[in-house]
Amino acid sequence: MDGPRSGLATPVPVLVLGDILLVTLPGELHDGTAEQLLQDVTRRIAHSATTGVVIDISAVDIVDSFLGRVLAEIASSARLLAARTVLAGMQPAVAITLVELGLLLPELHTALDVDRARELLMRPAPTGPSVESGP
Template identity: 70%
Template structure:
């Protein structure tokens, strides 16, 4: 394990290293301070461990507000600058609808139905990694 980030009720969000990928699994509500700390910790973990991908599993998250949506986009942007790709996995339909209603497009952030699919996307060559919209684009 790379580190822990304070989560709801003092719990911690584990940041695990699986090969060349960081896996972050969110459960329940993530408060603003914990989300900002997670963003910082992921950037530091990428630098320290030289990973090439980050998977953020949000299957345990029922609500994503505009702040958390922006944090996801900022994590992806930071990871991209550090030569790592980010995939958000397990987004519930209600969460996706909320993000659309808030007008958050989350540029640079890829999505996958589950963690296995996210790991598969990260294993693909970068020129063939599809965006959430289904377009193919070089990175």
């Protein structure tokens, strides 16, 4: 079986932008790659001065419960390590699917794009989840 959930996984690069980690998800993500990403991001936060994580999902057209759970786990782990997580570039179909799956992501903030996500992380931490909108 060939597809996003089988075969050899290519690691997702994690870029460092000052005290923010930037993760850009490919359109298709293997289960093993998603689990490795959780480990990589958590380790990088724990061993650096990271205060925020931006996960760019603009290339992701389809999300399933597994990917939703991994995103929630990244955000929860980051929060426990004193970093905030922002999902950037969510497609409307992905938002609808997350709602239909009943996946509440309370640890995740959202922004329309990476620039707005970085701006959001530069602000003082809000008391609850937030949604960054356009001007």
